[in-house]
Amino acid sequence: MNRLRALPTFRIDPARRVAFRYRNRSLHGVAGDTVATALYANGVRIFGRSLKYHRPRGLYSLDGECSNTCMQVDGIPNVRTENTPLREGMQIKEQNVVGSAAFDLMAFMDKLDRLMPAGFYYRSLHKPARLWPVAMRQVRRAAGLGKISPDFRYGGRCDEVYLNAEVCVVGGGAAGMSAALSAAESGLRVILLEARPWLGGCFDYRPGPSQDGEPLYRRSRELLRSVSEHPGIRVFTHSPVVGHYTDNLVTAFQTGEPGDAFDYRYIEIRSRTVVVATGCIERPLLFEHNERPGVMQVGCAQRLARTYGLLPGERAVFSVGHDLGLEAAVDLSDLGLEIACVADLRQDGHDEHLVTQLAERGIEVLRGWVAARAHGARAVRAVTLATLDGTVQKRLDCDLLAASAGLTPVVGPLTLAGAQMDYDAHTGAFLPSELPPGLFTAGRLLGLHDAESIETSGRLAGLQAAAHCGAVDAAAVVELQAQAAALPGPQRGSKLVTAPVKGRKSFVCFDEDTTVKNVRQSIARGFDIPELIKRFSSAGTGPGQGGIPGHNLPLLTAHLQGKPPSSFVSTTIRAPLVPVPVAAYAGSRHDMCKRTPVHDSQKAAGGVFRRMGVWRRARYFSDDFSCREEVRNVRENVGLLDASTLGKFRLHGPDALKALQRIYIGDMSKMTAGKIKYAAMCNDDGCVIDDGVVVKRGENDYYFTTSTARAGATIEWFRYHTRYDGWEFHLVNLTDAFGVINLAGPNARKVLEKVADADVSNEAFPFAAYREFTAGGGAIAVRAMRLGFVGELSFELHVPSSLMQALWGLLEEAGKPFGIRNFGVEAQNVLRMEKGHIILGQESEQRTNLLDLGLGFLWARDKGECKTVGEAALRHAENDPGRLKLVGIRMQDPQRAPKDGALIVDRRIRGYVCTARHSFTLEQAVGLALVEEPLAGIGTRLDIYEDECRGELLKAEVVAVPFYDPDGKRMRM
Amino acid sequence: MALMITCPVCGPRNGYEFRYGGEDKGPRPAQRELSPGDWFQYVHANDCADGIQKEWWVHRDGCGVWFTTYRDTTVNREVPPPEEDA
Missing domain, CATH: 3.50.50.60 (FAD/NAD(P)-binding domain)
Structure with missing residues (x-):
C-alpha cells in the first residue's frame, strides 16, 4: 500500500523498511510502524476472529482497547499488535481461527447466536451432570484467544525501576506536559508517564488551530521541547499506568525502544502528588x-x-x-x-x-x-x-x-486512587466528584475541548500539586484558577446510547462478544445493574479491561430500563489497567546472593555450589553426592569446612544480660569467661526457632552465633521482645564481618598447633572452651571455640573476613601431612546426623517445641521472672499428650535410606523422617524422625512410606542416639 | 503495603521498608502464674479494630527501630494519634 506523501505529523520513517513474516509470507513495514499498522499497510483487514462467534475483526481503536487485533508474535500469544512496535524479523500469526482469519471454518458460529443467549453455559450445560465435562471441553476448544506452547520460553530482557517524585503526571498530552512544566518550574522532581511511544496526546496529529492559530501538532512539539529541556522532568514514554495504590504509589510498565537495555520495564513511583491527565478515548457507537x-x-x-x-x-x-x-x-x-x-x-x-x-x-x-x-x-x-x-x-x-458516539474520559487511575465518581449530566460522562488528597486532574478528561483551556487546566493542576507540596503559595493557584475560569469550560457531550436497532448484532463488548440483546436478556433474568450484567454476560471481562464497554454499559443498562443515566455507575475498575506481560512483573533475572570470603578457593578445590538461603555454599566436593570420601576423611584424618554463613553478633551494654535472659531459654547469668554455652531460642509458643553458642567476652559484652537462616532476623527479634522495656543494649550484626572455619577430625589439633601462636592442647584448650589467640605469627586474630557438631575433635575459628583466606591457606598448607581436605555442607549433614545433632528446620518444623526435640535440658526453670520468650508455653505444653518426639531410626535394609520427609505410617500417618542417610561409618542406614509419642520407645518397629515404594513399606526400628560415639569421647580428645 | 509510614527516626518512608508487628497489647504479663487461656489471649487474640488501631511496626530495611503508630484499617492509611492519646 502506498503511503501518503510525508506529513509533518508522521511518526514513521517511510525510507527505512522493516521486514517481517506473516502467514509464511515475507512482508515489509517501515520504521515507526506498529505490528497492526504494518499489516494494515499490507492490505490485511481481518486480524483475527472473535471469542465466541468467530466474527471477523479488524483495526478499531489503534490503542489496544479491545482484543480485535490480538495476535501471536514471536511465539507469544495475545500480543496487542496496536501497541507493539514492529521489529525486524518478527513472526506474526493470527489466533483463534481454524484455517485463516479471512476464511475461518468456525465462522458458522455467528449464525448460532440464538443458541447461545447470555449466560447459556451457566444455565444449560450442567444437566445432567455428566454433560458438563464434555460440554466444557467443546466450549473451550471453540472459544478462547491465543494458545501458548508448554515448551515456550520467553527470551526477552526485563528490568525494573523504583522512583520517588513530588509530582507524577499521568498522561503526556498537552495538559500533562503543561502540568509537568508548571510543577517543575517550582523546583519539584516531576515524572511524566505516557502510554504511547511519544508525547503529544491528541494534539500530536491534529492540524486544527491552537490558540495562537498555529497547528496543534506544532504546539505539541513546542511543549515537548520545553519538557525535554527541563532538568526537573523525567519522561517515560510507551509506559501505560497499570495501578494506583494507597498514598500515591503509581505503577506502570514500559516497552523498550531499540537500543534500550530492556524489552519491558516495571516502573514503580512513590509520589507525593499525582496529576491525572489521561484524556479521552472514544465511546463506541452501538x-x-x-x-x-x-x-x-x-x-x-x-x-x-x-x-x-x-x-x-x-x-x-x-x-x-x-x-x-x-x-x-x-x-x-x-x-x-x-x-x-x-x-x-x-x-x-x-x-x-x-x-x-x-x-x-x-x-x-x-x-x-x-x-x-x-x-x-x-x-x-x-x-x-x-x-x-x-x-x-x-x-x-x-x-x-x-x-x-462521543468521548469517554479515561478515569482508571482516578477510580483506583479512590476518587468518588458520579454521572455528570453536562458531559454525559462519569467524572470525579471528590478526589483523595494529593490527587489532581487536568485536560480533556474533564470534558474540555478548547486548546487553551486544556493547556491552562494542565498548568493549574501542576501548580495545585506544587502548592500541595508547599513549593508555591496558594495565591498563585487562586490567580491561575481565575484565568482558567474565564476560558471555555467542559463541552456538552452526546447522550445517545444506541442506534434505533434491536441490537442482535450490536456489540457492547468486542472481547467477549456481548451484544445489546445479551444485556437485555441479562436484565430480563434479573441481573439489572452493570456489575451483575458484567458477570452474567461477561461484558468487560476481556483483555481490553473494559475499555470498549466501560462507559456504554451503565448508560445502556439505564436506557433499557427507562431510567435516567445517573441511576447507575460504571463497573469497578481494577489494576492492571492494561494487560501487562507477566515477564515485566518478574523483572530482571539476576540472582542476588552472598559469597563467603573463601568462595574462590573452595571453587578451585572442586566445590559444587548450591544456593542456600541468601548464600551460595559449597555443598559437595566431588561428584559423589553421598560424600563417602569427605565423611571418611573427617572421621579418620582432618577436614576443613567453611561455616562463614553462621549468624554472628555482638551484644553489649548495661542491660545486655537482661536481653539474653529474655530471649534464650537457658540461664545466661551463670556464664563464665572462656567457656561456651550452647543455648536455644524459642518463640512465644515454645517452639524452637534457633540454636547457637554464646560466649561472654567481658562485663556486659557477649558474642553469640545463630543459625544461617536466622541471621537476618535476630536483631529484629531481640528488639521486638524487649520493646516495652526501654533497656539499654546494643546489637551488632557481625555475620559478614567475620568468617568461620570449622577444622574437624582426629588430626585437627596437629594442624592447628602449626598455625596458632598459642597452646591448643587439650589441657590448655579443653572441650567447650572459648579462647582468643593469634595465628600466623601474630597477623590473624582468632576467636576459637571447641565444639563437637560433627562428633570429632574440632575447632571453630572465627576470623575477620578479610583474613579468612589467609588463615584458610595456612591451615591447608599445615594440614598437608595429615591428609587435610575440604568437606561440604552435605558431608557435615551426614556427620552430625550420625552424632544425633539436630539442624533446626530439618529436625524441626513450625510446631516442634523444645521438649519434642529432647532439648529440655536447655531450659532453666529456676532463673527467676525474666519473662523469657517461650517459657510460659513450654510449661503449658509440658504434659501435653500426643506430641511428636524426635527419635533415632535404623533401617532394616542397611543400603536403603528413605528420603527426607518420607512418612511413617501404620493405618494413618504417625510421623515423618527428618533426615536419613546411609552411614558409611556405621555400615547402616540411619536417621532422625519425628514420631507420635507412643511410637518413640526404643525397639519400636516403624513402617515408612515413600513415593516410589510401590506399596512396599520400608521397615525401620527406633534406636538410641547418638549412633556414632555415644559417649562423646572423640570430640573431647 | 502501599501505604506510607512515618518512622520516628527516618521520617515518612515507603511502607515496603517496614514490617508489621501486631496490635499494641501492652507489656508482657508476668508469666509464672499465667493460665494457658490468658497467655493465649496475650499472644494470639487480636481486636482487629474496624477503624483506627494502635500498632507496632519495625523499620526493617531502614534503621531497625520498633515503634507504635496509628493506622485506619478501613482505608489502610497511617493517621495522626486520636485526641485522648496525643
Missing part, C-alpha cells in the same frame, strides 16, 4: 455489525493517515457525535479520502466553522442521523444511516465507516 472490519473509531482513521501515512480506505461514511469527528472528516478529505456523508447524531451544538469547511468540500452533514447497520460479510461494503428515531433511512456504499 449499531448492527458495529465491529465489522472497516468500521473504526474516528481517531483511528485520522491517526492511520496522520501518524502512519496510511489512508484508511477509499470512500468513507462518518457517523459521529463530537466536533473531533467533523474535524477528522475535514482533515481526511484534504488528505485524499472520499467522504460520502457525515452523519452527526447531535441536532445542534456543532462547531459551525467545521460545518462550513465540510460544506466547502461538498460533504453533506446530516444532523440527527446515525449509522444503523454496516453491510458486508467480511468487510464493510455499505452502511445504512437512519434518523435517531429510525423512521427515515438511507443506504450508502463505502469501504470505511468512521464511527464514534
